[in-house]
Amino acid sequence: MIKKIEIEKLANDGEGLAYDDNKPVYVYYALPGEVIEAEVFTNQRNALEGKIIDIKEESQYRVKPQCPYYGLCGGCTLQHLDYFETLKYKREKLSFMFSTKIRKSTNKTTINNTIKSDFEYRYRNQTDLPVAFDGEKNIAGLYIRGSNQIFDMNDCVIQKANLSLTINKILKIMTDLEIYGYNYRSKKGVVKYISVRTNSLGEMQITFVLKQATDLEILVSKTASISNKVVSIYQIINDNDKSREALRGPKKLLFGSRYLKEYIDDKIFLLSPESFFQLNYDVTKKVYQLIKEKGNFSKEDVILDAYAGVASIGIYLADSVKQVWSIEINNSAVKAAEEAVKLNKIENIKVISGDVVKMTDYLTKQHFDKVIFDPPRSGLGEDVVNFVLKNEPKSVIYLSCDVKSLVKDLKMLSSKYDILETTPIDMFPMTAHVESITFLALKV
Structure with missing residues (x-):
């Protein structure tokens, strides 16, 4: 109609x-x-x-979107809106949830302006693209919104330019070698995804996600010769056709270094293919600097860095505190964190492999002056919140990637904590997604 x-x-x-x-x-x-x-x-x-x-x-x-495929994949939904209006929208989105869901606890909460990205486009440092064979050549792209069909995407304007250039070269090499993208219907082909991650120096880590083990010796050799910036190449065997989670399954290093190094200030972080690290480097750097600035850390503080990933926050703050406990459930990330701690010559970080939710009884018996959370979209949940309420650290810093779970957790925490301020973060320009960082203090 x-x-x-x-x-x-x-x-x-x-x-x-x-x-x-x-x-x-x-x-x-x-x-x-x-x-x-x-x-x-x-x-x-x-x-x-x-x-x-x-x-x-x-x-x-x-405004006119820069992407030639805009509206097709559904990944970016705000390229047509002036960037500064997007920043206002994200602040209003966070403010609305605070005022409607935890109104009584946020009367004195300051909601700051959105942390902007230095780059509105070309900010994304990793891409995991599904691969297909169209009958003539290999293509990589995104799924058309609401479908299982991949469209041939020569470039994505929100990701770093070297990612698209590298993937396009790999696709041509694959076609020349008669190595084809996997077809979920016919079960023919082998390569499901190509993942490329880049760092602030332009170095790259490339991962081929395969349906089954295949001889990739020539493909790896030719891929490594694309650029001297290729520092490692992995394969991951992912035989699950029902999931779109690319980087799941046994992995094997085929070329180069085990880790891609990333740098913030004087600290070095180590990344493997499946390690979590924020996709917008410049905004991540601003957030880490904000944590250090507003956290009021002292050399007497014992801090908990929960849902730590590769312990990047803990490593970044180690010089400012007495001790850091970094807890992470992903074993690969834990190993990377342990090696990064040694590489940075830090002696006051305890890296622990474990599920924060299942460790709450143990953690309650420990003393923490301050805790930092960076949980998944599901948030902290009742068990972790109860640990905080029992342990009573002086302050809580909560990095959130989901507003709904954030306000649910803050409502529970507000029984003992003042919600001092929250700041929306534009980690993903051109999208409607808003992240945030919230500072809480134990009530006097």
Whole structure:
């Protein structure tokens, strides 16, 4: 049904929100204040969705997207919005959740302006692209929004330029060697994904994700010769066809160093293919510096760095405190953290392999002056929050990648902690995703 509607505001995924007969209509790529002609239909979630046919009245904040595939993959939903308006939107999104979900506990909470990215485009330092064979050549791209179909993507403008250039060269080498992308229907082909991670020096770690073990000797040799910036090449065998998690399965080093090194200030971090490290280096550096600046650390502090990944936060703060406990569940990340601690010649970090949730009884018996959390999207949960409430560290620093789980955890923590301030973080420009860092202090 064709409708003329006016967009009132941006919804959670960055889509425009309008109302038709008092029913919400969600319209991707529409902006507040715009009057549009749209095809309105009921989507798979049983909600009304609109597809823009024509923009009758255009927003003054509408800009031209740089991506030639914009609207196809659904990865970026805000390239059409002026960047500084995007920063405002992300602050408003966080502020709304605070004011509606934990209102009584946040009357005195300062909600700061969004930490901006130095790069609106070309910020992403890792890509894991599915590979397919189109009958003539290998292609790599993203899935068309709402489908299982990959489109041939020559470049992604939010990722570092060397990632696309390298993948395009690898695809040609594969085609010449008759090594093909995996087809989930016919079960032919072998390469499921190509992953490339780059650091602040432009060095690269490349991973081939395979359906089954295959002789890649010539492919690896030719890939290594693409650039002297290629420091390591891995393979991962992932035979699970039901999951889109690329970097899962047994891995093997085929060329070069075990780790890609990354640097923030005078500290070195070690990354393996499946290690978690933030995808926007410049914003990550700003966040780490903010933690050090606002954390008020002293040489008497024993701190807990939970959900530590490669212990990058713990390593970064080690010089400022008495001792750091870094806890991480991923064994590969733990090994990388242990080696990075030695490489940085740090003697006051204890790296522990374990699940924070299952360690709460043990952790409650320890003394921590301050705790830092960087949990997955699911947040801390009741067990970890209860550990904090029993242990009563003087302060809590909470890095969040999901606003909903954040406010749920903060509501529980607010029984003993003042929520001093929160800052939205634009880790992923051009998307609706907002991360944040919140500082809490034990009530006097």
